[in-house]
Amino acid sequence: MSTVGKVIHCKAAVALEAKKPLVIQQIEVAPPKAKEVRIKIYHSGICHTDDHALGGFMAGITFPVILGHEGAGVVESVGEGVTTVKPGDHVIAICSPMCMKCPSCLHPDSNFCVKNDVGKHVGLMLDKTSRFSIKGKLIHNFMSTSTFCEYTVVDEFACVKIDPKAPLHEVCLIGCGFSTGYGSVLNTAKVQPGSTCAVFGLGGIGMSVVMGCKVAGACRIIGVDINKGKFEIAKKLGCTECLDPNDYDKPIHEVIANMTDGGVDYSFECVGNVDLMACVIQSCHYSYGCATIIGVPPSTARLCLDLIWLLTGRTLKGAFLGDYKAKEAFPGLVKDAMNKKFDIGALVTHRVKFDKIMDGFELMRHGKCVRAVLDM
Known part of the structure; x- marks a missing residue:
């Protein structure tokens, strides 16, 4: 049954408050609005930045929030006016998105868009609303992506189409680490x-x-x-x-x-x-x-x-x-990975089931992994 235009009920690892473990909960993910993309996340890396946020070391984070910013998946549906991706496309979520119109985006030496949420921690879509909720209560997003969720919604500038033959459990790491x-x-x-x-x-x-x-x-x-x-x-x-x-x-x-x-x-x-x-x-x-x-x-x-x-x-x-302009650079990095210019797969030392996400955090905290990747 098609989910296009409908609210999707799915699992997410929700940070209810700082310094507490993530909790797997059933959430509602609203359909994408204009210039937005809803993505089925297949894999997400666990990054120290997620742990900083969870540990309360990033000032301004608003809880509850869905963390995760190193994700890859497949476009489920798109909102009106989306031109760069379509349903079925394989994509990487971009935690440092770029509008490619502001002075920062147009400067040859910058990749830090004025619309970037890094450091601001607004935790909302560009229209200042959220697509996440639990029984009607708003849940914030994180770094424009929120990939610790079976489905996420991002603004169009926060994802990029990649080669569908690329292994998503490896190239998701191109999203950040x-x-x-x-x-x-x-x-x-x-x-x-x-x-x-x-x-x-x-x-x-x-x-x-x-x-x-x-x-x-x-x-x-x-x-x-x-x-x-x-x-x-x-x-x-x-x-x-x-x-x-x-x-x-x-x-x-x-x-x-x-x-x-x-x-x-x-x-x-x-x-x-x-x-x-x-x-x-x-x-x-x-x-x-x-x-x-x-x-x-x-x-x-x-x-x-x-x-x-x-x-x-x-x-x-x-x-x-x-210093990558992600929209322009990430597809090329994916091709380089596929052509074995570097061994990105060697970074994935552990694969963790989504409902065991805190096991992945413990592996990272104790230095027992290079990168742990979630299998959603």
């Missing part, structure tokens, strides 16, 4: 062939950075993590060596500086820890190194640094979603 890490290497830092790199944090984003460094032609890629269980896969993906800071009696940035004659060419912070960020800055060469901050810290965290770290020649950069 993979593109964030990989793009920060190629687009933000612009790693050069023959260079040296240090990657701090070997989770999903860090491993994606490692793959990006390898594709960029770096000759030395040093992985840094306190979990030695990540080292084997990191080396398979491109790390030339891995370091555990706990194995040394001096700060790890000093160790790296000694190993690399003053520091690496490029360093990347992939954890979201401000103390580690200071270390990452100092691990790149004092005269010409480039440090890129990728990890998202709690909204109350503040970075303190000695300006001499920068005044001598270092560059400090930050990026969101790897």
Whole structure:
């Protein structure tokens, strides 16, 4: 029976309040309005940003809310005026959507649209309403996507059509984790062939950075993590060596500086820890190194640094979603994954059934996975 134009009753993992486990509940998902798309989500990655929101570390999140922002699925129906996708199309949800009309979208060096909900946490569609409810009570969305739900509704600019032959349980990670890490290497830092790199944090984003460094032609890629269980896969993906800071009696940035004659060419912070960020800055060469901050810290965290770290020649950069203009870039990344330019499947170390979603969060919190992906 067709669901087009009808309210869909389905399961969602609802965050009822901060610092409490997600609860699987039956919700109502209204039909898409004009310029909106309703998507049947098949797979969604579990990202640290979701855990930040659930843990109450992102100021402004309004509960109850449906989290999740790394999803892929199939278009169920579209609202009036939608032109870029149609029912049956395979799509990736875009957590950093772009209208491609505002000054930020039109600037060649920006991918942060003025209509983006990141940091604002309005938690509603562009028309300031929600398509989610439980017995008539409004449920907020998250990062324009809300992929911890069997069906979601997004504004048209928050999804992109991809090759239907692509494995959705892998390419869903292009929606955030993979593109964030990989793009920060190629687009933000612009790693050069023959260079040296240090990657701090070997989770999903860090491993994606490692793959990006390898594709960029770096000759030395040093992985840094306190979990030695990540080292084997990191080396398979491109790390030339891995370091555990706990194995040394001096700060790890000093160790790296000694190993690399003053520091690496490029360093990347992939954890979201401000103390580690200071270390990452100092691990790149004092005269010409480039440090890129990728990890998202709690909204109350503040970075303190000695300006001499920068005044001598270092560059400090930050990026969101790897500086990709997602509507334009994601289909190409999917094709690159299918052509084995990089092994995105290696990031998916665990598949978790939707009703066991908190098991996936625990795997992530305890460093037992690179990326856990939900099977809806």
